[in-house]
Each structure stands twice: as C-alpha cells, then as structure tokens.
Amino acid sequence: MYILGISCxxxxxxxxxxxxxxxxxxxxxxxxxxxxxxTSFPINSINYCLKSQNISVRNIDYIGFYxxxxxxxxxxxxxxxxxxxLSFKTFLSxxxxxxxxxxxxIKKIKKSLKYNKDxxxxxxHLAHAASFLISPFKKAAIVTIDxxxxxxxxxxxxxxxxxxxxxxxxxxxxSLGLLYSTLTAYLGFSVNNSEYKxxxxxxxxxxxxxxxxxxxxxxxxxxxxxxxxxxLDMSYFVYHYADRMPSKKLCGLLDGxxxxxxxxxxxxxxxxxxxxxxxxxxxxxxxxxxxKETKQENLILxxxxxxxxxxxxxxxxxxxxxxxxxxxxxxDGGTSIGVASYIYNTILNxxxxxxxxxxxxxxxxxxxxxxxxLDRNKIKYSEFKDEKEIVKKxxxxxxxxxxxxxxxxxxxxxxxxxxxxxxxxxxxNPKMQDVLNxxxxxxxxxxxxxxxxxxxxxxxYFECDNPIPEPTDFMLMVYPIKKQWQKKxxxxxxxxxxxxxxxxxxxxxxxxxxxxxxxxxxxxxxILINTSFNIRGEPIVCTPFDAYKCMMGTxxxxxxxxxxxxxxxxxxxHMWDSEKNAxx
Amino acid sequence: MKYFKIFFGAVKNGFKxxxxxxxxxxxxxxxxxxxILGIGLTAIISKIxxxxxxxxxxxxxxxxxxxxxxxxxxxxxxYYRQF
Numbered sequence: 001m002y003i004l005g006i007s008c009x010x011x012x013x014x015x016x017x018x019x020x021x022x023x024x025x026x027x028x029x030x031x032x033x034x035x036x037x038x039t040s041f042p043i044n045s046i047n048y049c050l051k052s053q054n055i056s057v058r059n060i061d062y063i064g065f066y067x068x069x070x071x072x073x074x075x076x077x078x079x080x081x082x083x084x085x086l087s088f089k090t091f092l093s094x095x096x097x098x099x100x101x102x103x104x105x106i107k108k109i110k111k112s113l114k115y116n117k118d119x120x121x122x123x124x125h126l127a128h129a130a131s132f133l134i135s136p137f138k139k140a141a142i143v144t145i146d147x148x149x150x151x152x153x154x155x156x157x158x159x160x161x162x163x164x165x166x167x168x169x170x171x172x173x174x175s176l177g178l179l180y181s182t183l184t185a186y187l188g189f190s191v192n193n194s195e196y197k198x199x200x201x202x203x204x205x206x207x208x209x210x211x212x213x214x215x216x217x218x219x220x221x222x223x224x225x226x227x228x229x230x231x232l233d234m235s236y237f238v239y240h241y242a243d244r245m246p247s248k249k250l251c252g253l254l255d256g257x258x259x260x261x262x263x264x265x266x267x268x269x270x271x272x273x274x275x276x277x278x279x280x281x282x283x284x285x286x287x288x289x290x291x292k293e294t295k296q297e298n299l300i301l302x303x304x305x306x307x308x309x310x311x312x313x314x315x316x317x318x319x320x321x322x323x324x325x326x327x328x329x330x331x332d333g334g335t336s337i338g339v340a341s342y343i344y345n346t347i348l349n350x351x352x353x354x355x356x357x358x359x360x361x362x363x364x365x366x367x368x369x370x371x372x373x374l375d376r377n378k379i380k381y382s383e384f385k386d387e388k389e390i391v392k393k394x395x396x397x398x399x400x401x402x403x404x405x406x407x408x409x410x411x412x413x414x415x416x417x418x419x420x421x422x423x424x425x426x427x428x429n430p431k432m433q434d435v436l437n438x439x440x441x442x443x444x445x446x447x448x449x450x451x452x453x454x455x456x457x458x459x460x461y462f463e464c465d466n467p468i469p470e471p472t473d474f475m476l477m478v479y480p481i482k483k484q485w486q487k488k489x490x491x492x493x494x495x496x497x498x499x500x501x502x503x504x505x506x507x508x509x510x511x512x513x514x515x516x517x518x519x520x521x522x523x524x525x526x527i528l529i530n531t532s533f534n535i536r537g538e539p540i541v542c543t544p545f546d547a548y549k550c551m552m553g554t555x556x557x558x559x560x561x562x563x564x565x566x567x568x569x570x571x572x573x574h575m576w577d578s579e580k581n582a583x584x
Numbered sequence: 585m586k587y588f589k590i591f592f593g594a595v596k597n598g599f600k601x602x603x604x605x606x607x608x609x610x611x612x613x614x615x616x617x618x619x620i621l622g623i624g625l626t627a628i629i630s631k632i633x634x635x636x637x638x639x640x641x642x643x644x645x646x647x648x649x650x651x652x653x654x655x656x657x658x659x660x661x662x663y664y665r666q667f
Contacts, residue, residue, distance in 0.1 A: 070665075071667050078638055079637070081626055081627045084624055092612055105666070121664070157655070171639065173640060
C-alpha cells in the first residue's frame, strides 16, 4: 500500500511517500526549484517520490493533505472581520491566492497528478503530532507548538500505539511561534526563515533575567499562567491584520524602530536573549504541566518551535520528561510525513512498523550517474578504489584545513545537513569560522558552525543528557561543550560555550562515521565542522550539478561525490559568483 | 524571420503584462466592493451586537488559557472534508 503525504501553500512545501507503513521517500520542494522555503505545490517532490519506487500515481492508494483549508480560510476571514477596516490591504493581497489556489487543493491534486481517488485532509496540528507514529515510543505525551495551523497555535495530548488524542489547545492570535517571529522581524531578520539567527544571537545577549532590561519589558506582552497557557497582548502586534508583525507600541517598548541595516548592537543582542528566555520559560511551564496531566515520561515535540535547539537541549534538565523525540523536520515541511503516517496507522488501523532513524530519504545518485555527469561536463576528477581510501584521503584534506564538500547517499530530510549534503572542515583551526564565512557561507559573524561527533564519543566532549536523545542525530539539540575541550575546538564553540551538535551512529551512515573517526586518529579529536552544503540564502544542494555549481562559485577546495574527488583549482571555470548571490 | 519572432514575442509579452495589469485592477475593484459590502457590513453589525471573531482580550480572571480540543480519530468520511 502506497500513501502520499503533501504539505504546501504556506511555507516549506514537501511530499512524502509511505510504502506499507514505512517512509521510502521524502523531500522538500525547495531543493528542486532552488527557491528557499518554496511554498508551491510540490510537484517535483511528488515526482521524485514516485520515481524512487518506480511507480505511477495509479499505484497510490491514498493522498493526504496536511491541513483543513476551509477551517483555515474561516480563520483568515475572521481576522478580516474582526480587524475591519485595518485588514483591507491584506484582504486585497491574500484573497486571490485563497480563491485561485488554497481552496482548490483537490482540483490541483487531481489535475496535476491525474489522480482520481479521494484526498484526505488532516488537521494541521494533528499532522505535526503524528510524528509520534514514526517515533521509537509506544506511549508518549505530545506537544505541538508553531506559528498557526487552522486556528490552533499550541496543543498537547497523548499518543498510545496507533492512537493520538490532542486534549487541549491555545488558539490564534495567541501564538508562541508568532511571538518569536515578531521579535525576529523586529531584529531585522526574515520571518519563517531566520528565527534560528535570533536563537544564535541570544547567546551574545544578557541571559541573566535580572540583568536583561528587555526581559521585564517583553514579559508585559505575554500573560503566562502557571499551567503554561498564555495569551499575548495584541496591542503589541499587527500580524493579525497586516503584512508586518511588530506594532508601533512594541517598537516603543523596545526603545526604537524595527532594525533595518544597522549594526547589531548590545541592545539587539539583549532583545534576542530576552525573547529566548521568555520562550524557554513558557515552554518549560507547558511541558511541566503536560507531564503532570499525562503522566508520561516520553515526550514528542513537534511544530516549527521544535527547531529551537537551544531550548530543546534544556528540556530534560528542566522538566520531568526522561526521553524526548522530534523528527528531523518538525516544522511544516515535516507534516507530509505526519499526514501519511496518520492515514496508514490511525485511520486505516495498521500496526506501527517503522521508526524514523535514518534521515537520508531524498534523491540519491549512483556512481555511474555521477561519472556520467562529470564526463559529460568535462570535469577533471580522480577516482577512489574503495571506501577506506576515501576516508583516509578526505580526513587528511580536512586536517590540512581544506574545505570539503561531501555529497553522498540520499539527500537529508529536514532543514539540516546531516552528512549527505554537507560542507566539512577542521574544527580545531581557530580561523576556520572566518575561512568558511569568507570562502563559502558569507553569513553573519555571530552565527556559530555546528560540530558533528560519533555518538559513542559525544559524552566525552559534550555535556549531553545521558542517554543521548535521538533528536541529537538530527541536529535538534544544543549542549554545552565540556570546558577542557572548548579551546581545542574553537571553530564550533559558540560564545556561551555551547555547540549545536550532530551525533552520528555507524548504522545510520558508516562512511561519514568512519571519516570522523579517521579525522580523530590524525588530529586527536574526532569532531568535524558540519555546515549545510549551500551558500546563504540558497537551499541545500540536491543534485551533482548543484553541488559542483556551488563549489565552483565558492571557495570550497574539494568536492567528494561518491568515489569521485574533484579539486576546484583543476576546474577553473566559475559558474557563478556566490558573494553576489548570497542573500537571506 | 528571426526578427519577426522577436517582435511578435515582445508583442505577446506586452499583451500578457497588459492583461495581468487589467486583471489586477479589476480584481482590486471587485475585492474592494466585497470587502466594504461583505466584510464591512458584517463587521459593523457584529460589533453592534457585541460579537468578536478573534479572542484578543486578556481578562486576567481566567485561571487557564487552555481550550478544550479533544481531537481524536474520527470516521474516515470526516477526513474527506476540507473542514
């Protein structure tokens, strides 16, 4: 039985294919269209999913969509009605897309795919919560927090075998996700994209609640109850009727207008720290209340806010939950997997038979395909005999401070590069952060680079929870780096001594695992810098062409694709200027 | 022949853009009418009747802001609906 899950028209469109309860293919549309956070109907992702199994749409038994469009439209209309006449501008700009696209999902699916069966619609937060069905837990508490679904912004409930029950909710316009996004917009970053920058910036601000002047100020805009439920003072926001987020009153509260291109001063850093502090405070209150209500020791965290890896790394210490799990893409992109699993396990009553532990669900390319690409384009390369040779050579290149593009296996599912489309380099070199920024990433200096470490070495270098939570494999947890190692791996040590680490297990990706171990043998420290294979503002590379193009336009020294090593210097034809293309 | 193709291509694109602009203007006029008559009148009547569509107020008296949801498995027919 094949089930196709689809998510689109808001942000991070994606498709996922389930075969007899197991996810066999999944990808975000942005990787194919090369448009970051692409919202459009994910026709390329769907085609990839079908092609990967050599099937056509006739073989699909069910298609599921990640929300109930009419309920969402009801919420949008309610916003226009409640905020009349202030909502006039957004009514004019948003209504055509609702009439032409978002309310015609069935027609679009049937016409684009020539599909003639029914489409199933699952509530948005249920599609988030359904990540429970691909988790290792048989029973767990479930918490979903995001910007907004149909009406819901926060829910909690319980998962038990194939059943999910969402018990309570907080409704729009009160949203922890939109509070964070509003402050993201205030700090001059793009919404639904750069929230992680605020998270990174927060470490530079004052994290002591008593000393941070903006913490008390921001507390005024949210009323939090002891059970973690909350309401926002909407006079500080305009997102419920305008295409902006902070109101003039919020700008007044924060001592100045929305940041445009000004330098990031201490004030902005303190504001970032304050919103992170408030987010964590509310999150832990919610989780402690949910623990009390559900009496479960396992937690499923989902929704876009589950990408807040700084807060995630503190959950076990600050709550009574013993184990936590999130899927690699807990945001809207991940709902295509959620809806497909919900149809198979819950609606159709099939036993769970799959745990998502391997995130390499995207397109993969064989050695023959890559060789064909290289030969056709007259690209100079050398070929390795076996995996041992690859590991030795690449570890040496990284040790000698080269920046290496690493292209193997199926593309990662989710927003993080996890060792299939990664740029790897030496974390022991104190200048490596600048080198990477100068050569490749062109990103803000305050943003840290992430370390990758083999799972069996993680506790030696990082103050992780023990046992190490599985989401660490998907780069969803930030932990402090042990003090004695911080100076030895300066390129991945953030200003507060933390690192957003990825742990890798041999059974997930043995070549990547062996590479890190080999680097450890040479350098004494089995840790690498792992950053996504893209330049700022571009989606992560998908095909060999994307990877080669990215290398040639940047300062990546070597590109390893399967058993082929390409040296940039030997291929001097610049295909693009990455500096010119870098953008948010 | 090549120049003809370029010329007619440009003309076609020009007409397309012109058409898009006309559609935008007509859409805006129609939507403005809908907004004022549909949304506006409903909003005014609702405000007179004391009905609000968004729960924006903080009373401070409520012990909790959690709302009951009770969302669980339903008969399969309900999932065919977009609402």
